[in-house]
Amino acid sequence: MNEQQRKEMNQINQANPADIKSDQEENLDRLKNIDSDELIGKYFQTTYEPPNLKKAKKRRREDVKIHYDYQVPEDMANIGKDKKFLIRTYGCQMNEHDTEVMAGLLTDMGYQSTDNAQEADIILLNTCAIRENAENKVFGEIGHLKTLKTENPDVILGVCGCMSQEESVVNRILKKHPFIDMIFGTHNIHRLPQLLKEAMFGKEMVVEVWSKEGDIIENLPKVRKGKIKGWVNIMYGCDKFCTYCIVPYTRGKERSRRPEDIIQEVRQLAAQGYKEVTLLGQNVNAYGKDLTDIEYGLGDLMDEISKIDIPRVRFTTSHPRDFDDRLIEVLAKGGNLLDHIHLPVQSGSSEVLRVMARRYTRERYLELVDKIRTAMPNATLTTDIIVGFPNETDEQFEETLSLVEEVGFESAYTFIYSPREGTPAARWEDNIPMEVKKERLQRLNKLINKQSAEAMKKYEGQTVKVLVEGESKKNPDVLAGYTERNKLVNFKAPTSAIGKIVEVKITNAKTWSLDGEMVEDAVEVK
Ligand code: SAH
Ligand code: SF4
Ligand code: F3S
Numbered sequence: 116m117n118e119q120q121r122k123e124m125n126q127i128n129q130a131n132p133a134d135i136k137s138d139q140e141e142n143l144d145r146l147k148n149i150d151s152d153e154l155i156g157k158y159f160q161t162t163y164e165p166p167n168l169k170k171a172k173k174r175r176r177e178d179v180k181i182h183y184d185y186q187v188p189e190d191m192a193n194i195g196k197d198k199k200f201l202i203r204t205y206g207c208q209m210n211e212h213d214t215e216v217m218a219g220l221l222t223d224m225g226y227q228s229t230d231n232a233q234e235a236d237i238i239l240l241n242t243c244a245i246r247e248n249a250e251n252k253v254f255g256e257i258g259h260l261k262t263l264k265t266e267n268p269d270v271i272l273g274v275c276g277c278m279s280q281e282e283s284v285v286n287r288i289l290k291k292h293p294f295i296d297m298i299f300g301t302h303n304i305h306r307l308p309q310l311l312k313e314a315m316f317g318k319e320m321v322v323e324v325w326s327k328e329g330d331i332i333e334n335l336p337k338v339r340k341g342k343i344k345g346w347v348n349i350m351y352g353c354d355k356f357c358t359y360c361i362v363p364y365t366r367g368k369e370r371s372r373r374p375e376d377i378i379q380e381v382r383q384l385a386a387q388g389y390k391e392v393t394l395l396g397q398n399v400n401a402y403g404k405d406l407t408d409i410e411y412g413l414g415d416l417m418d419e420i421s422k423i424d425i426p427r428v429r430f431t432t433s434h435p436r437d438f439d440d441r442l443i444e445v446l447a448k449g450g451n452l453l454d455h456i457h458l459p460v461q462s463g464s465s466e467v468l469r470v471m472a473r474r475y476t477r478e479r480y481l482e483l484v485d486k487i488r489t490a491m492p493n494a495t496l497t498t499d500i501i502v503g504f505p506n507e508t509d510e511q512f513e514e515t516l517s518l519v520e521e522v523g524f525e526s527a528y529t530f531i532y533s534p535r536e537g538t539p540a541a542r543w544e545d546n547i548p549m550e551v552k553k554e555r556l557q558r559l560n561k562l563i564n565k566q567s568a569e570a571m572k573k574y575e576g577q578t579v580k581v582l583v584e585g586e587s588k589k590n591p592d593v594l595a596g597y598t599e600r601n602k603l604v605n606f607k608a609p610t611s612a613i614g615k616i617v618e619v620k621i622t623n624a625k626t627w628s629l630d631g632e633m634v635e636d637a638v639e640v641k
Contacts, residue, residue, distance in 0.1 A: 179370045179405065181331045187223040191308040194315075195226030198236040202228075205253055206243030208431065209366075209395055210276055212346040213304055214241050217275070219336030220307045228338070232263060237271040237311070242278035244361045246533035250278055257292050264294045271314050273297040275304070277365035279324055283536055293320065300324035301366055305332045331370050343391065343584055343614050345384045349377050349416065350396040355434060357461075358472045359501065361535040362397055371402050374409075374416055381423050390582050390616060391427035394420070399430050400437035414441030421450050426616055427582060427599065432499075433458050435483055436474045447490040454491050455600045458484075459499035463518030464511035467504055471540075477518060484522050495570075495600040498524050502559060503532045503552030505543040512555050519562055525570040525600075526627075527563045531556055564626055571602065571624035578634055579604065581619045583612045603628040 200221045204214045217239060218228060229235050240256060243249040253274070260272055272295050278284045279298045288295050297314040299306065302325040313321045331351065339345055352367040353360075381392050394416075396402060402413040413430070420428055428451045435458055446452050462468050465476040475483075487494055500515060519527070531552045534541040581604045583596040594608045596617075605628060606619050618634040 179331060181333060181373065183333045185305060185332055185334045187220065187308050187336075188312075191224050191312055193225045194308075194312070195221060195224040195236075198226050199229040199234055200226045200237045200239070201230065201232055201235040202239045202241055203256065204241045204276075205249055206241065206245070206276060208346060208393065209348070209397065210241055210243055211340070212348060212395060213276065213301070215337045215339050215346070216304055216335050217241070217307055218338035220305075222338050223336050224308060224311075232260075235270065237273065238263075239273040239275055242274060242276035244277040244281055244284070244365050244535065246530065246535075248533070250284070253278060254287075257288070257295065261292070261294055271296045271311065273299065273310075273314070275299045275301075277301060277361070280326075280365040281361070281536070285322060285324065289320065289322075295320060297321040298324065300326075302326075302330070305335055326367075331372060333372070333376055341584070342387070343389065343582065345389045345392050346395050347377060347380050347384070347392050348372065348396065349394045349399060349413075349430075350402050353397040354401070355398055355436075355474075356472060356539075358470065358539040359504065359532060359535065361538060364537060366397060369398065369401050369405055371405050373406070374403075374411060374419065377416065378419055378423070381420055381425065381428075385423050385425040388614075389425060390614065391429065392420075392425060394428070394430040396430075397432060398434045398437070399432065400434050400439070400442070404437075412439065412441060414439065414443075414445045417442065417452055418445045418448075421445070421448065421452050423451075426451055428452050429455065429601075431457050435460065435480050438483055438487075440486070443486055443490045446487075449491075453599045453601075454494040455497070456487060456494055457497045457499075458487075460518065460522075461499060461501050462504065462507075462511070463515035464507075467507055467511050470506070471501075471504065477514065480518075481521065495525050496522055497526045497601075498522075499528045499530070500559060501530050501532050502555040503547040505532070505540060505546055507532075507547055507555075516559065516562055519559070519566070523570075524563065524566060526567050527559075529556060529559050529563065568624070568626045571626065571629060573624075574602065574621045574629055575624050576621065578618050578620045579629075579631075580616050581606070581631075582616050583608070583614065585613055586610070598629075604631055605629070606631040606633055608633040 200218070202214045202217055204211050221237070226237065232238060238260065240253055242253045257274070264270060264272060274288060274295055275298070280300050285298055288298060297310055297320065299310050299321070300323065303310070303323050306323060310321050310323055350369060350371040352369045353363045354369045356363050377394070384392055400413055402416060403409070403411040417428070417430070433456060438458070446454070460480055461471055461473055463477055465478070468476060484496065487496070500519070502512060502515070532545070532547070534545050579598045579602070581596040581598055583594050585595065587593040587595040587605050592607065593605050594610070594612060595603060595605050597603055604619055604621070608617065612633065619631040620634055621629045621631040623630040
């Protein structure tokens with residue numbers, strides 16, 4: 116510990132809880148009266164830049180630094196003793212995995228987790244900015260938290276995740292919700308202990324949002340949500356800049372973790388008894404492009420991971436543009452690499468794809484699907500689709516429907532286009548009326564449901580391998596798990612089957628799930 120840290124430690128040790136409370140109350144009062152522009156200038160603009168396509172595109176050449184030396188600062192190691200934390204997660208799997216890291220950091224500081232907001236000493240909202248309704252949910256929750264803060268001024272409230280990377284969101288919180296204690300960005304997660312300290316003992320709202328994004332922090336502690344399936348980040352950020360999407364701005368540039376670090380993490384999970392890993396990235400097919408000292412891509416990584424003794428390996432999300440032959444060749448070998456591929460297409464119209472800047476056409480996408488099907492005849496394909504993109508005509512939407520049929524997607528996440536401030540598409544008129552967007556979404560969902568039901572029907576009478584995750588949400592007497600191709604199966608079995616891969620005979624198919632009977636009592640198969 117250096118002199119400065121010792122001083123800070125003394126201050127913390129000597130702080131009287133009553134003083135801290137009054138500081139926080141004082142802070143609240145002060146924030147109510149403050150000129151928020153002054154506050155923004157002081158705490159925000161120095162560390163934040165709003166989305167800027169031109170500038171963001173230049174960032175690719177910047178160096179990536181990897182830090183292996185992470186440690187919770189000594190003076191924060193025990194700060195959470197007898198205290199509890201609650202993290203609400205609003206976003207994608209990467210966002211959920213960030214929650215696991217923050218839970219790890221807080222646990223290292225002595226905190227315990229709770230589901231009850233009333234008994235939490237710290238509440239973090241890990242937000243998502245992908246569509247407007249995701250943001251509205253968070254603002255709704257911030258409203259609820261105000262009551263909680265009034266009842267318990269000691270509770271520390273934090274907003275983090277993708278929304279905090281947006282200037283407009285931070286401004287709105289500073290102006291309208293000054294009772295929030297801290298806002299931090301997606302590049303600042305490892306700084307949680309320091310930020311928490313500032314929020315607890317400082318007088319101001321703590322805002323730290325770095326637009327700098329060059330770094331990868333290894334060895335962060337994690338408290339994973341389950342003991343059966345685990346997520347492993349293989350890369351961060353996205354450089355694809357699809358014209359509608361906020362992610363390249365909220366998550367920064369593409370940075371690949373070193374293969375050896377990823378492999379070590381997967382090995383550790385295997386050693387701990389995990390049965391499935393999902394390799395995560397916004398655009399996993401670009402994995403390795405930024406590793407300048409080695410020629411190494413996702414195919415090479417998957418090939419190595421296939422040799423690790425873990426029964427199931429998945430990856431998400433794939434971008435069709437970078438899905439190369441090497442990856443197809445490796446996936447076709449099977450083994451623990453599962454034959455379910457999530458391959459977002461977004462639209463079936465080449466013209467819409469062009470203005471979305473997806474950098475492939477309908478024809479190229481179909482060629483890729485053909486290649487995958489030739490190499491892996493049983494592969495299941497799922498996708499993401501946006502309807503109502505600016506200027507999307509009825510004919511162009513029909514092309515999406517016909518593509519969905521032609522590929523035979525077995526399920527899809529479907530979305531109504533939502534303009535995101537700072538993206539190129541947000542400057543174009545959002546000119547498809549909401550009724551039309553809704554009608555297109557309904558027609559698309561109807562088709563997807565039909566295809567899903569048909570795909571499910573084929574399983575009737577078949578025996579499938581199910582990784583049993585736990586009791587079914589609807590009925591605790593029934594267990595639930597997923598097949599290799601990610602179909603949800605509900606079946607009666609003793610709870611001793613949880614965490615194992617068992618054989619289940621399918622008796623009845625529904626639109627989104629299968630019912631079945633376990634073939635042998637809790638006998639594990641691989
Ligand atoms: N990286 C992934 C997707 C990340 S976001 C990929 O490229 O495939 C998940 C999905 O949200 C996207 O595939 C897209 O379908 C949808 N999405 C992203 N931005 C959106 C927006 N502005 N409006 C509506 N849907 C959007
Ligand atoms: Fe967004 Fe995915 Fe496009 Fe990246 S590849 S910009 S994350 S939709
Ligand atoms: Fe949302 Fe950020 Fe994920 S915007 S979808 S949480 S990367």
